[in-house]
Amino acid sequence: MIQAYAATSAGTALQPFEYDPGELAPDEVEIDVHGCGICHSDLSVWRNEWGISTFPFVGGHEVAGTISARGEQVAHLNIGDRVGLGWHSGYCNHCFQCLSGDHNLCTQSTASIIDHFGGFANKVRAQQTSVIQIPNALALGEVGPLLCGGITVFNPLVQFNIKPTAHIGVIGIGGLGHLALQFASAWGCEVTALTSEAKMDEARHMGAHHCINSRDPGAIQTMAGTFDLVMSTVNVEMDWNEVIATLKPKGRLHILGAVTAPFTVSIMPFIFHQLFLSGSPVGSPATLSAMMEFAARHHILPVTEHFDLARINDAFEHLESGKARYRIVLDVNQSLK
Known part of the structure; x- marks a missing residue:
């Protein structure tokens, strides 16, 4: 039996929950959870903001732990390996996207927290393809948020072949943005943080070469024609035409924050x-x-705050308050192991 915390309906308190995962599939591994990050996506699925949640809901898709069991077909992961599990717990492995290496675009993928029980538990199971090794140089108790927040901001650097000579703007220095600063700076880029005055010193410490006040339209206008890439990590409405004006010719505005409001922009600058x-x-x-x-x-590691898994509802409340700095990690209570 797996010991977890679950919500029985949208937005209700997470309570102790026990379930039998059944027989381990041949291509699956079972992970002893050491720590699990709480992502804003966990909050959204818990609330059913996207209309796709399933209940009981056991969240947790930033899992760091060790392999405790493996199916008979698993060859590249061994008992005791330090591993991570992110947003996806499985893929079809035969569609064009999977065969092209774009597993994250697989339309038949399984999300770790939708129609699947995630890592707010002492153990979690996943298909071997979706589980990756964690280098010994990275602290197992801190690394969890890289598995969603980190890859979200790292992926564009790879997908768009961003050059180290690029000038990158990062909007919003929170759970995603503080990682985007670190990755972009280490990539070799010139980095500008678009954030509040209160976060500028921290932004510089995390790799920003320049900071401008994102709440000051005049300050944003001074950046016209500056950026090769702007990564927006916020989930609030902005004057997107003003942001687009900061791009160089052939520049890109890349949206990573889940903005649900309609996106209205002028087409002429794009042409x-x-x-x-x-x-x-x-x-x-x-x-x-x-x-x-x-x-x-x-x-590179996230800046984290830690809560014991038994205080998961306090952790969710802290995340909802907007006061988290900058990612929350749940430490699995020893009594659940």
Whole structure:
């Protein structure tokens, strides 16, 4: 039996929950959870904001732990290996996207917290393809948020072949943005943080070469024609035309924050300056593994706050308050192991 915390309906308190996972599938592994990050996506699925949640809901898709069991077909993961599990717990492995290496675009993938029980538990199961090794150089108790927040901001650097000579703007220095600063700076880029005055010193410490006040339209206007890439990590409405004006010719505005309001922009700058507007979901297992190696090489880790798993409702409340700095990690209570 697996010991977990679950909500029985949208937005209700998470309570102790026990379930029998059944027989381990031949291509699956079972992970002893050491720590699990709480992502804003956990909050959204818990509330059923996207209309796709399933209940009981056991969240947790930023899992760091060790392999405790493996199916008979699993060859590349061994008992005791330090591993991570992110947004996807499985893929079809035969569609064009999977065969092309874009597993994160598989339309038949299984989300770790939808129609599947995630890592707010002492154990979690997943298909071997979706589980990656964690380098020894990265602390197991801190690394969890890289498996969703980290790969979300790292993936565009790979997908768009961003050059180290690029000038990158990062909107919002929170759970995603503080990691985007670290990755972009280590990538070699010139980095500008678009954030509040209160976070500027922290942003510089995390790798920003420049900071501007994102709440000051005049300050944003001074950046006209500056950026090769702007990564927006916020989930609030902005004057997107003003942001688009900060792009160089052939520049790209890449949306990573889940903005649910309609997105209205003027088309003419895209035509005259050959601009791009895009978004992306997490990353493939190969890109996840590359990100982990890159993070280990450059000593990149999230800034975290820790809660014992038994205080999961307090952790959710802290995340909802907007006061988390900058990612929350749940430490699995020893009594659940």
